[in-house]
Amino acid sequence: MHTSTRGALFSLSLSMLLASLGTSIANVGLPSLVLAFDASFQAVQWVVLAYLLAITAVIVSAGRLGDRLGRRRLLLAGLLLFALACGLCAMAPSLHWLIAARVLQGLGAAIMMAMTLGMVGDTVSKERTGRVMGLLGTLSAVGTAMGPSVGGVLLSLWSWRALFLLGAPLGLLAAALAYRYLPNEPGARAAVPLWSALASPGLRAGLGMSALVSAVMMATFVVGPFYLSRGLGLAPAWMGLVMAVGPCVAAVTGVPAGHLTDRLGSPPMTLLGLAIMAVGALALALAGGLLAYLGALVLLTSGYSLFQAANNTAVMRDVEGPRRGTVSGLLNLSRNIGLIFGASALGAVFAWATPDIIRATPQSVAFGLHTTFAVAVGLILLAGALRHKH
Known part of the structure; x- marks a missing residue:
């Protein structure tokens, strides 16, 4: 290079x-x-x-x-x-x-x-x-x-x-x-209207998928600490270590995911990433115990890394120069909206399924986790439908 x-x-x-x-x-x-x-x-x-x-x-x-x-x-x-x-x-x-x-x-x-x-x-x-x-x-x-x-x-x-x-x-x-x-x-250029950047069905599908899967990932940070501390009884130090597993997996898998996308193309890698995420979310919806939780988290995060590399590449690769900044901004915005939606909506699902979080039993907290990630599986399937529709 x-x-x-x-x-x-x-x-x-x-x-x-x-x-x-x-x-x-x-x-x-x-x-x-x-x-x-x-x-x-x-x-x-x-x-x-x-x-x-x-x-x-x-x-x-x-x-x-x-x-x-x-x-x-x-x-x-x-x-x-x-x-x-x-x-x-x-x-x-x-x-x-x-x-x-x-x-x-x-x-x-x-x-x-x-x-x-x-x-x-x-x-x-x-x-x-x-x-x-x-x-x-x-x-x-x-x-x-x-x-x-x-x-x-x-x-x-x-x-x-x-x-x-x-x-x-x-x-x-x-x-x-x-x-x-x-x-x-070059110097100043005419502004590209926002509606024209959003005219592409492929871009709209990519942004929608990005928001949906970001919401699912946010749920691991919102719901995960409650399950680990109250459901499994982990001390704060151990909980912190388990919470670090997801970002560490993302750090290790991001570059290989990008190489795979370059070799095999964005569309199949986007779908493969969503499929791995769906399996990980389903495993969290059924998880019982620390090892099962960790295994599911590794799957979910690996799938997210692959999806993110493939989807970002698909969205940005064919965008003409005068629109790249706008589309990049939209891609970041969709991710942020997904994070906010995940924290609020999926957090609300967990709160509904575990009404009295302060006095909740481990079984009640586990039910909250399972219910939240059952909904998350639905969001991932919806993202897959957007990809398929495109």
Whole structure:
């Protein structure tokens, strides 16, 4: 691989890693923020929510702006904004300041996420698109999974300010690499109407499938801790280890999934990924005991890695240059909508099936898990129907 291509991929990879790390690194600092600002838990939760809401609100607009002004130019602006916002977070004198700075950080992260996927087609050939999509999917999972552990180390070495300061030098490094290695583009272009980008049935199917399977994956993070702690009686440390299995599997399987997509094509790999996910979700709907839960989780996450690499490749590979940022923004938005839907709707299914969670018996919590993932199997089958219909 040429040095400039390697440098470009490193800048895109670091951009994706930083944006994902930002979603989870602050969570571990919430107790410290309660003490530092003498605030309620509900108030400091906005430090996490502000970032996620900012990304969700502007990611499609960021993609469209990149198509109009130039994706390289906008990615540089996003990285610099992210680095500046990290510095503002680290020096925050009040909670309101910190939340406002996290909104800015989320705006920078939205640009980084949209431009990173959007620039794959500008950086590598179509034949290598799948493996790069797999790599970026891996780094997204690794960034989210690393957040609590990296944050814990920083918190023990210094204070909550280190959680945010880390992003400043890394954001500047990514900006320097992007400036040096990413290809230049033509100047301003006419904006592509959003409705025309959504005119393709294949794109609509890809976005719908992305939202549905993201909802299923979110259920493992929402329902999983209750089952592991109250259903199986695991101590917090062991529960944390089991919860880390999913992101670790995603990290290991992402790049091989991309290679398979490049070799065998997106359509069969999308369906295979959904089939493996369906088997994993069905196993969770029937799971009894820790080993069965772990085996089902490994299956579900492996299937998701394969689906994500294949679906992202199918969506992005044939998009013309002037629309890549917009479509990338839509793809990220569909994933975020799926995560929100999974947390709320599938969380509600679990709450309905386990009415009194505080005094629930292990059997009652297990029933809640089984009911939630029985519904999740239905969502995966619906995603398969969308693929088949297309």
